[in-house]
Amino acid sequence: DAMVIQNPRYQVTQFGKPVTLSCSQTLNHNVMYWYQQKSSQAPKLLFHYYDKDFNNEADTPDNFQSRRPNTSFCFLDIRSPGLGDAAMYLCATSRGTGLGSGGPGGIYEQYFGPGTRLTVT
C-alpha cells in the first residue's frame, strides 16, 4: 500500500544534542510537510517542500531545518533541541498546491504519517 512512513516512531535526545527525524513516502507526491503537535494541541505547520522549493512558516524557529534529497524522503533536523521542543512531529504529503487537476474547485488532500514522538531529556 502507498503510504507515509516516519522513523523512528519514538526518539529520545538530550538537551542541545542535534537530532534528525525521517519521513519517506511511496505516494510520489510533490509536496511534503512537517508539523509539530504538542500535547492536546492542534498540529502546527513548520514548513513544506514543493518539489525542491522550500517554504518556511514565518514563526518557525531557526533551530528547525529541513532537507529533501529526493521526491521520496524528507528530513527534519533540530539543531539544538530544548525542552520546549518535545512534541509529536508529523509528516504529511500531498499531490500539489497549485493549478492542476486538483484545483481550483478540486482539492489536494494531505496524507499523514504516524508521527515521531520526540522526548528531550
Added chain:
Amino acid sequence: AQSVTQLGSHVSVSEGALVLLRCNYSSSVPPYLFWYVQYPNQGLQLLLKYTTGATLVKGINGFEAEFKKSETSFHLTKPSAHMSDAAEYFCAVSAWMGGSQGNLIFGKGTKLSVKP
C-alpha cells in the same frame, strides 16, 4: 485569512448515542473543510471533506458532516457511537487563494470519549 473554532475540547457520549462535534469556520473566500481523526500516538486520518457541490458529506466509519454557509458551520455527526470512535477529532479549513491551495488551518481539537 481562515480560522476554525471547535466548540468543546471534550465530549463524552454513551455507546449507541448520537455523536455531534461542532466546528465553525471563518474564511474570506469559499472554504475547503475537513475532519480528521487522531488515535493516541498516531497520525491524522481523513474522515471526510467538503470542497464544492453537495453540502452533506459522508465519510468513513459512519461519520457525516453538513456544510452550512449561512451558519459558517461544518459539524460532524454519527448516529450511533461505538467504543472504537474514542479519539481526538480535528476540523480544518483551507482555501484557494492567489493561484495555489492554502495551508490547512486546524481547530484545537475535540477529544471524544465513549462510555459503555
